[in-house]
Amino acid sequence: xxxxxxxxxxxxxxxxxxxxxxxxxxxxxxxxxxxxxxxxxxxxxxxxxxxxxxxxxxxxxxxxxxxxxxxxxxxxxxxxxxxxxxxxxxxxxxxxxxxxxxxxxxxxxxxxxxxxxxxxxxxxxxxxxxxxxxxxxxxxxxxxxxxxxxxxxxxxxxxxxxxxxxxxxxxxxxxxxxxxxxxxxxxxxxxxxxxxxxxxxxxxxxxxxxxxxxxxxxxxxxxxxxxxxxxxxxxxxxxxxxxxxxxxxxxxxxxxxxxxxxxxxxxxxxxxxxxxxxxxxxxxxxxxxxxxxxxxxxxxxxxxxxxxxxxxxxxxxxxxxxxxxxxxxxxxxxxxxxxxxx
Amino acid sequence: xxxxxxxxxxxxxxxxxxxxxxxxxxxxxxxxxxxxxxxxxxxxxxxxxxxxxxxxxxxxxxxxxxxxxxxxxxxxxxxxxxxxxxxxxxxxxxxxxxxxxxxxxxxxxxxxxxxxxxxxxxxxxxxxxxxxxxxxxxxxxxxxxxxxxxxxxxxxxxxxxxxxxxxxxxxxxxxxxxxxxxxxxxxxxxxxxxxxxxxxxxxxxxxxxxxxxxxxxxxxxxxxxxxxxxxxxxxxxxxxxxxxxxxxxxxxxxxxxxxxxxxxxxxxxxxxxxxxxxxxxxxxxxxxxxxxxxxxxxxxxxxxxxxxxxxxxxxxxxxxxxxxxxxxxxxxxxxxxxxxxxxxxxxxxxxxxxxxxxxxxxxxxxxxxxxxxxxxxxxxxxxxxxxxxxxxxxxxxxxxxxxxxxxxxxxx
Numbered sequence: 001x002x003x004x005x006x007x008x009x010x011x012x013x014x015x016x017x018x019x020x021x022x023x024x025x026x027x028x029x030x031x032x033x034x035x036x037x038x039x040x041x042x043x044x045x046x047x048x049x050x051x052x053x054x055x056x057x058x059x060x061x062x063x064x065x066x067x068x069x070x071x072x073x074x075x076x077x078x079x080x081x082x083x084x085x086x087x088x089x090x091x092x093x094x095x096x097x098x099x100x101x102x103x104x105x106x107x108x109x110x111x112x113x114x115x116x117x118x119x120x121x122x123x124x125x126x127x128x129x130x131x132x133x134x135x136x137x138x139x140x141x142x143x144x145x146x147x148x149x150x151x152x153x154x155x156x157x158x159x160x161x162x163x164x165x166x167x168x169x170x171x172x173x174x175x176x177x178x179x180x181x182x183x184x185x186x187x188x189x190x191x192x193x194x195x196x197x198x199x200x201x202x203x204x205x206x207x208x209x210x211x212x213x214x215x216x217x218x219x220x221x222x223x224x225x226x227x228x229x230x231x232x233x234x235x236x237x238x239x240x241x242x243x244x245x246x247x248x249x250x251x252x253x254x255x256x257x258x259x260x261x262x263x264x265x266x267x268x269x270x271x272x273x274x275x276x277x278x279x280x281x282x283x284x285x286x287x288x289x290x291x292x293x294x295x296x297x298x299x300x301x302x303x304x305x306x307x308x309x310x311x312x313x314x315x316x317x318x319x320x321x322x323x324x325x326x327x328x329x330x331x332x333x334x335x336x337x338x339x340x341x342x
Numbered sequence: 343x344x345x346x347x348x349x350x351x352x353x354x355x356x357x358x359x360x361x362x363x364x365x366x367x368x369x370x371x372x373x374x375x376x377x378x379x380x381x382x383x384x385x386x387x388x389x390x391x392x393x394x395x396x397x398x399x400x401x402x403x404x405x406x407x408x409x410x411x412x413x414x415x416x417x418x419x420x421x422x423x424x425x426x427x428x429x430x431x432x433x434x435x436x437x438x439x440x441x442x443x444x445x446x447x448x449x450x451x452x453x454x455x456x457x458x459x460x461x462x463x464x465x466x467x468x469x470x471x472x473x474x475x476x477x478x479x480x481x482x483x484x485x486x487x488x489x490x491x492x493x494x495x496x497x498x499x500x501x502x503x504x505x506x507x508x509x510x511x512x513x514x515x516x517x518x519x520x521x522x523x524x525x526x527x528x529x530x531x532x533x534x535x536x537x538x539x540x541x542x543x544x545x546x547x548x549x550x551x552x553x554x555x556x557x558x559x560x561x562x563x564x565x566x567x568x569x570x571x572x573x574x575x576x577x578x579x580x581x582x583x584x585x586x587x588x589x590x591x592x593x594x595x596x597x598x599x600x601x602x603x604x605x606x607x608x609x610x611x612x613x614x615x616x617x618x619x620x621x622x623x624x625x626x627x628x629x630x631x632x633x634x635x636x637x638x639x640x641x642x643x644x645x646x647x648x649x650x651x652x653x654x655x656x657x658x659x660x661x662x663x664x665x666x667x668x669x670x671x672x673x674x675x676x677x678x679x680x681x682x683x684x685x686x687x688x689x690x691x692x693x694x695x696x697x698x699x700x701x702x703x704x705x706x707x708x709x710x711x712x713x714x715x716x717x718x719x720x721x722x723x724x725x726x727x728x729x730x731x732x733x734x735x736x737x738x739x740x741x742x743x744x745x746x747x748x749x750x751x752x753x754x
Contacts, residue, residue, distance in 0.1 A: 028442075028443065028468075029436060029440035029443045031439075032435055032436040033436055036432055131533055138533075138534065139531075139533050139537075140479065140497070140534055141479060143459075143481040143485070145485075146463070146485065147486065151463075151466070236435075236460060237459070237463060238459045240456050242529070243430075243456050283426075300399075302390035302391045302395060302398075302399065302426055303391030303395060303426075305391065305426075305428065306391050306392065306428065
């Protein structure tokens, strides 16, 4: 908060207040879009920890979502283990997988795009493995039992209840991730990560244990993403390997931080809240223009949203390669000095 | 935590359309009331973009025929509200919420099981009836949902019927293969189908054994090695689980390599599609596909086919069209009998559905206590001169089967 200007503080408070009261003032559709935004913001924050903080590109992050989702979902479906306990196993498995990938990558000096390929390879490997794992439903999917009664009320232990409950759960996860990332960035670990990101050779030369701190980044990011998998499993109540772990999902995770600003704390949140609502709005505007007769009814506009996403990413990469958030901060004077740490 | 009434919604599309046009007046909250005298709003939720876009758009063609066909049959008028799942379950869920907010009285969709499951959860929460047009995952009607009604065979029903149709084919022609080789795509669909069929054959007392199952990448540009490997097994019958492009490649390779098994049996898309038949011409004939299909002898099928040909002259009626059409028909039929758009009354009417003059193969549409139409039958169809002709079941058959298939060199 110290680096925010008065208007920055006001904007932050207004945004936080809006998020808190959102379920009471919007329709259930907007609420479900908000859940998607917060989910993307959360997993974006976890992914950003690797690339933005430690300079490690992962394009297989859906792997950790999938592991977390399947671990907690399976424990719940087969052994009635509530997600409040299942999350421990989910995060542990995701962290273990992160450690394996990190160890292989850093031990054998697989860097840059080759490290990214390694993450894709593991994600694909696990997806195919899950498709053949009959006890997890295989290609037929894993379905979490859900009753009519469990759709009402608030049961945080079993992650069952009103849609509003899920909203607040993912909001809390987002807030927790934000606070954790900020604390890490301010800590010795955060400085080491940024040193490694900016110049690993120089960091090593001054005594930073690159292997160790990179491992921290991968394992922590994997664990955070695994927790998102638990949310995903209990929000959707169904898991298909190709829908949870495919590469498209991994790319989706990267979009919010890229649009918002890789390496910034608020970038993933900003990116998620810009891309998703704007693309939803675009669909509505196109349909509205059709209703008004400005666009002919028979013009096929399916996929306009995806086109928008693609265009937005291309434009941002071309014209705002550091992301929108640092630029917005400067333009609106939300931070005292330009920087990537707001 | 308070719940918002489903009747208290802002119609966002109109709001945003008005905003886009610079008119603030359009941003007026609208209340939706369900009741008598209202036109039925049918939400059609399909994957219209993303990897399944072409299939979703194809399904919509069936829905597009519904107003004309159903009006001619005396059903009340209705209107569509369209939604796009983007081939993602989480978007299917959000879109279902949105469409309910837009005032739909009943939902139809979604083609994909995952997306359908996601939308079903929303319908269940909101108490909005859901006429499932295409989705085979058994769990959908095993979750105790009160608002979900599925007029599509489940995976086990599809597998069981496929074997029954094969038996009928072998018995009627007196030619049963002793050995089978399977070529299948290595994606989710292909792997699950392969597993179910290989495991199911002995249980159903099929006369053959599998000598090999060969997986391949559906995006492969060359399948000559796979076909050569399959040919080398010397199996009596080739069983294929394919998509379109790979189906064309396999058939071309079979002709090139002069591999002429007793027959080609397909239990997936590709081999009966119009582009396949156009690409292969006479070599695409005689392939047998076991599919959820329509009964061409039924009056409503004939009416649908006539309207479909008028609207889409370059296309042949297929599973996507007929089942999506029938999903809409089920919805409008419930509305006709309920005499109201009130969700509770629609659900009660859906429970009592008994449509005899429907389109798809089987005795009609009737839902069991779980909301599943357990009477739906699969069909065996055979490609003949660019057409798909039903050969089984007997009551729906348009032609006698060409089995064994004709040698490549003796076709026209």
